[in-house]
Amino acid sequence: MNTLLVAPSPHQKHPITTQRIMLCVLVSLLPAVIAGGYYFGLRAIYLVLLCTIGSVAMEGWCRILMKRSQTISDLSAAVTGMLLALNLPVTIPAWQALIGCFVAIVIVKQLFGGLGQNFANPAIVARIVLMLSFTSNMTTWVIPRYWKSDSDVITGATPLVTGTASYRDLLLGNTGGCIGETCAIALIIGGVYLMIRQIISPSTPLAFIGTVALLNLIAGNDVIYQLLSGGLLLGAFFMATDYVTTPITWKGKLVFGIGCGVMAFLIRQFGGYPEGVSFSILLMNILTPYIDRFTMTHPLGAVKPAKEGKSHA
Template sequence: SGADVITAATPLVTGNASYRDLLLGNTGGCIGETCAIALILGGVYLMIRRIISPATPLAFLGTVALLNLIAGNDVLYQLLSGGLMLGAFFMATDYVTTPITWKGKLVFGMGCGVMTFLIRQFGGYPEGVSFSILLMNILTPYIDRFTMTSPLGAVKPEKEGKSHA
C-alpha cells in the first residue's frame, strides 16, 4: 500500500499474539510493550548489579499474576503483553518516587499490581500500568511513614510539661 506506518490495537487489546511473539518482540505495540525477554533480562541485570531491589518488580508482577489467575484470565499473556514488564522493572523502581524500606517496596509493588489489574479488568482503558504507578507514587510518603522502623535504642521524646526532678 506504500504506507510507512500502520496503526492498530496492541496485543493486550486484541489478544492475537503468540507467547513466542510477545517474548521476542515480533508484534506491534508501543515502546516497552514488545520484546518481553529483553525487558526481563534488563530487569534481572539491574537486580544482579543491585541497582534496583527485586521487591517492587516481583510484588508487582506477582500480584498481577495472582489476581488474573483468580479472575480466570490468561496469566502469561497478561504478564507478557502491554507495558507491565517495562513498568515493573524500570518505572516502579524509580529512586525518588517510590518507598525507601523493603517492606514499603513490597506494599508499593502490590498496590501497583492491584490497580493495574483493576484498570485492565474493569476500566475502559486496556493498559493501566502507568496510571497505577502514578497513583501509588502519591501514596509513597504514607507508605514510608507506616513502614519505617525506629532506630534501635531510640528514646521517645518526653511530653511537654512533665519533669523528672
C-alpha cells in the first residue's frame, strides 16, 4: 500500500550540507592564506589562526550563554574569522583583531539569531567597525617580506594609493595591503574553485567585476590595474556571494553585483577612502530584501492581495 505524505516545501533536498559548503569556502581561501604568509610572514598566519579560533570560540560561548544548541560544527564561524583576518593588515594588534571577531560573531550574527538571520556579512561589518574605530592601525601597510628589509622604513601604501605597481606584482601579491587581498592569482584560483564546485553562482562576482571594469573604462582609468588592486577580487568572490545577505534569484544576484560595482567605483573615484568594496557590499546587503521582493518570480495565475480598505468588485 502506497502512503501519500503531505509536507511543506522544500520537497527536493540537496545532499550538500552547510558544513560541506563552509568547508569548501575554507579550502578556497587557503591559496590567499598561503600567499599572505609568504609575503607578510608568520604573523599573518598567526592572525588568521587567531581570528578563526577566536570566532569559533566566541560563537560557542555565545550559544552556551543564550542556551541554544551549538552551531560551531557548521564551520560558518570559522569562515567568518578567516575572512576577517584576510581583510586586516598584518600589523594590527591582536586585541583589535579579537574585537573584530566579537563584532562579527556576537553582535552581527548571534544577536540577530545566528546563521541565516544576520542582516549583513559579519566579516564586512567587523572590518568597517575596525576601520572607523582604529583608522591608523587599519591603514598601516607594510612592504612584502618587511622583516628582511635593511631599510628603517618598512611601511608602504597600497597599489590603489600609489598607482605604481606592475601587473606582475599585482597578480603575484608583491604589494602592500591586507593579508588576503594582494595576490590576485590566489583569489582567482579560490573563486574559480567555488564556481566549479557550484558553491557560488558566477552572476554576482562577474556582474561586480564587470561593472567596475566598464565604469573605469568610461572614466579613462587603467582597467586591469583597478581590477587587480585592493579588495575587489576578495570581496567579489568571497563576500558578495554570501548566501544569507545576498539575493536568492539570479536577477537579484545580477542587480546586487552591479550595485556593488557602481558603489565601489564611486567611492574609489570620488570618496575619501581609496577602497570602497567593503562599504559597497554592506550597503547592498541592506538593500537585499528589496531586491528579492522586486525580482522574485510570482506564481502563474496568482492574485495580488487586496490592500486594506479596498475590496474586489
